[in-house]
Every structure is written in structure tokens, then in C-alpha cells.
Amino acid sequence: MTDSDFIKVASIDEIPVGQVKVFEFDDERITVCNVSGSLYAVSDICSHDYALLSEGEFENNEITCPRHGARFDVTTGKALCLPAVVPVQTYAVELRGSEVWLSPTQPAKPV
Ligand code: FES
Structure with a gap:
């Protein structure tokens, strides 16, 4: 992963604890x-069928699809x-000081 894969997308103040924020890159949400x-x-698109996960409930580390209730x-x-049954794509995201940097091309490192 190179540093050039990352794009500064927000300040951490825009994504408080327990909140989500969506970013769009070409065809990717x-x-x-x-x-x-x-x-x-993670991808904002549910892997079951089309729905926006950002419009569902988000609590702790789980987001619930607003359409049929799958949780991720x-x-x-x-x-x-x-x-x-299929996972949603993860993406690498980093906090650099108060800046949020996201890579729309690289998956997150496994946790
Ligand atoms: S579209 Fe998300 S659970 Fe069906």
C-alpha cells in the first residue's frame, strides 16, 4: 500500500463516535x-441486494441494512x-492527527 492511495476526506470532527459518513468515488460509495x-x-452497498448501509442503524461495531435487516x-x-452471507468490502482508513484519510482502492488490514 502506498501513501498515494490515500485521499484526505474529512476531519475527525465530522465523524463523531457512533456515527458514519459516506464518501463517493466514481462508482464506489x-x-x-x-x-x-x-x-x-466498508462499502455502503449491502451485499445481499441493493440498499445503502449508511441509512441503517449503526451501533457499536455493527451496521444494519435498512432493507432486510442483515447486520455487518x-x-x-x-x-x-x-x-x-457475503461480506462487504473493507477499505483502509487512517486518522492522521485530526484528518481522516481513506484509500478507495486498498482493503483494510485484517483485524
Ligand atoms: S438488501 Fe440488505 S439485507 Fe437485503
Whole structure:
């Protein structure tokens, strides 16, 4: 992963603990989630069918699809319950000082 893959997208003030914020890159919609002060980024598109995860409930490390209720762990992208079985794509995100930097091309390192 090179530093040039990362884009400065926000200030941490824009994504408080327990909140999400969506960023769009060409065809990609990526949701950055603040889990207790740590940032995680996943695709905003549910892997079951089309729905925007950022419009669902977000609590602790789980985001719930607003359409059929599948839950995903945003730290890993894993689907936690049916009807979704396929994980959502994760993306590398870093906090540099108060700046949020996101890579729309690189997956997150496994946690
Ligand atoms: S579209 Fe998300 S659970 Fe069906």
C-alpha cells in the first residue's frame, strides 16, 4: 500500500463516535464508521441486494441494512446474520492527527 492511495476526506470532527459518513468515488460509495474512536471503512452497498448501509442503524461495531435487516461487522466486513452471507468490502482508513484519510482502492488490514 502506498501513501498515494490515500485521499484526505474529512476531519475527525465530522465523524463523531457512533456515527458514519459516506464518501463517493466514481462508482464506489464508502461508509466510514467511528467505533469508539477507531475508524473503519466498508462499502455502503449491502451485499445481499441493493440498499445503502449508511441509512441503517449503526451501533457499536455493527451496521444494519435498512432493507432486510442483515447486520455487518464494520471492523471485518463480515455478514453477521441472514439474509446476507457475503461480506462487504473493507477499505483502509487512517486518522492522521485530526484528518481522516481513506484509500478507495486498498482493503483494510485484517483485524
Ligand atoms: S438488501 Fe440488505 S439485507 Fe437485503
